Amino acid sequence: MNAVEFEKIIPGGFFLDDSYIYDDLFFLPKKTIIKDYHVEVLKNWGIEKLFSNGDYYATGVPKYKEEIKELDTLFENNDNAITLENENDDSLPLSPDTIKNDTVSRNDSYKEVYKRWILATVSFFNSVITTKDVNKQHVINLLNDIESFVKRDKDSVLLLVGQNLEGLSRVYRQTLDTVILGLIMSHSLQLSEFAKTNLVLGTFFHDIGMLKIPKSILEKQGVLTPEEIKVIQSHTIIGFNLIRDVRYSAIIASGALQHHERIDGTGYPEKKSAEQITNIGKIVAVLDAYSAAISTKSFRSPVHAKEAVQDLLKLGGAAYDTVILKEFVKNISIYPIGSLILLSNNSPAKVIGNSGVAMRPIVAALIDGKEETIDLSKRIDIYIKGVYVKK
Known part of the structure; x- marks a missing residue:
């Protein structure tokens, strides 16, 4: 797959194919316009590169507009x-x-x-x-x-x-x-x-x-x-x-x-x-x-x-x-705050809090294109499948 440095990822850009973190951790669907909050979450997660089999374009192209999936609620900021x-x-x-x-x-x-x-x-x-x-x-x-x-x-x-x-x-x-x-x-x-x-x-x-x-x-x-x-x-x-x-x-x-x-x-x-x-x-x-x-x-x-x-x-x-x-x-916690992990439902997530149960922290997960906060100590149907480290 092609690797694109974080510095080149800007709002308005997009990949012609699905994009991934660390080669195999899914991030965004193909042709999805990258927005400010996508760049912020990459920075917050410490991601240095995105990977894709498709080319990356730094500026959106109008003809793809009808195919773009808007993810307006993804990683919204709290302005308080x-x-x-x-x-x-x-x-x-x-x-x-x-x-x-x-x-x-x-x-x-x-x-x-x-x-x-x-x-x-x-x-x-x-x-x-x-x-x-x-x-x-x-x-x-x-x-x-x-x-x-x-x-x-x-x-x-x-x-x-x-x-x-x-x-x-x-x-x-x-x-x-x-x-x-x-x-x-x-x-x-x-x-x-x-x-x-x-x-x-x-x-x-x-x-x-x-x-x-x-x-x-x-x-x-x-x-x-x-x-x-x-x-x-x-x-x-x-x-x-x-x-x-x-x-x-x-x-x-x-x-x-x-x-x-x-x-x-x-x-x-x-x-x-x-x-x-x-x-x-x-x-x-x-x-x-x-x-x-x-x-x-x-x-x-x-x-x-x-x-x-x-x-x-x-x-x-x-x-x-x-x-x-x-x-x-x-x-x-076994998975300290800031750890990037993969859940059993194959959703990427970041540990954001400690539940008091070593193997089941509180995480922010990307599920169906939306962020969801999950306290794994209260969810027996979801568990941590693996941990991702920078390659």
């Missing part, structure tokens, strides 16, 4: 706006004034906020490493700001997790990803304010030691030597010491020290048993493993979120605490 309250924090003015409630605008705005969170994180980490000091209130302000977005629109914030945003270091991206996941876990576990603060601070600083590991080792394409593996593993101890140097508690620093420990005693750096690992260490271990799996690295492509969750479940009870793992999967 969400008004965001000011955070009253002059030190970290991270919140935008407003975010529109259509998916594309909302996600674009959140990405800009995410980048500003990254810049604040870079500043704090540099301060810890270079001056052995950090403004703790400013750190709390940042974490409170992230939490406010999670509370407002958890599903949209989750879409940012695992995004390979250009120009952003993997360490900082994974830091924010695990913080977002840690906040969601703290709410789900109904932690006290004190316990939540400790968990989120432990999550925020858990990988800071990686910044002291030589890039030549972190970005090495080949197999690491035993000596290089030991250097990388030392980031847990380095991180613990950095956090203690700026006078955070040992329980907060345990997130850095113990996030690679495993409850069966096979982890590092100290091969601790389940009883010797703090709850923060156990929680951050799950969050870090998931975030690392779905992140792009110099030596491998990211694992799809579904596979990452399945790998965690395979190790549940051996490597990870089963209670924590169950709570994590309940909030993330």
Whole structure:
């Protein structure tokens, strides 16, 4: 089939034959005029190409008008706006004034906020490493700001997790990803304010030691030597010491020290048993493993979120605490938000919400040319047939 880049797909264009996503996932019937909302859904779904056996024309031709199927209700935008309250924090003015409630605008705005969170994180980490000091209130302000977005629109914030945003270091991206996941876990576990603060601070600083590991080792394409593996593993101890140097508690620093420990005693750096690992260490271990799996690295492509969750479940009870793992999967789902899937009725769909049932999320499906929101936890007649990943 012919492939047409997303940049060439414009309103008014059309294909002479049926068009598909990823070669075999049906999108639009032949000769259907492409409209604004079609382009928006392609952008929102992260589609880079459309495929078709027919040629693509960037401008509609009148003689096909009587054959065109109008899909005016497909992916209509909600024009309501969400008004965001000011955070009253002059030190970290991270919140935008407003975010529109259509998916594309909302996600674009959140990405800009995410980048500003990254810049604040870079500043704090540099301060810890270079001056052995950090403004703790400013750190709390940042974490409170992230939490406010999670509370407002958890599903949209989750879409940012695992995004390979250009120009952003993997360490900082994974830091924010695990913080977002840690906040969601703290709410789900109904932690006290004190316990939540400790968990989120432990999550925020858990990988800071990686910044002291030589890039030549972190970005090495080949197999690491035993000596290089030991250097990388030392980031847990380095991180613990950095956090203690700026006078955070040992329980907060345990997130850095113990996030690679495993409850069966096979982890590092100290091969601790389940009883010797703090709850923060156990929680951050799950969050870090998931975030690392779905992140792009110099030596491998990211694992799809579904596979990452399945790998965690395979190790549940051996490597990870089963209670924590169950709570994590309940909030993330086997098919995380943003996943592009195929339903049992052969309709393409995108996961847009979490129903609380791991295998049955809430999806937006294209059925008979129209968008339909389906809570799969309430529909026993439809199930997820497969997941689509970019080729």
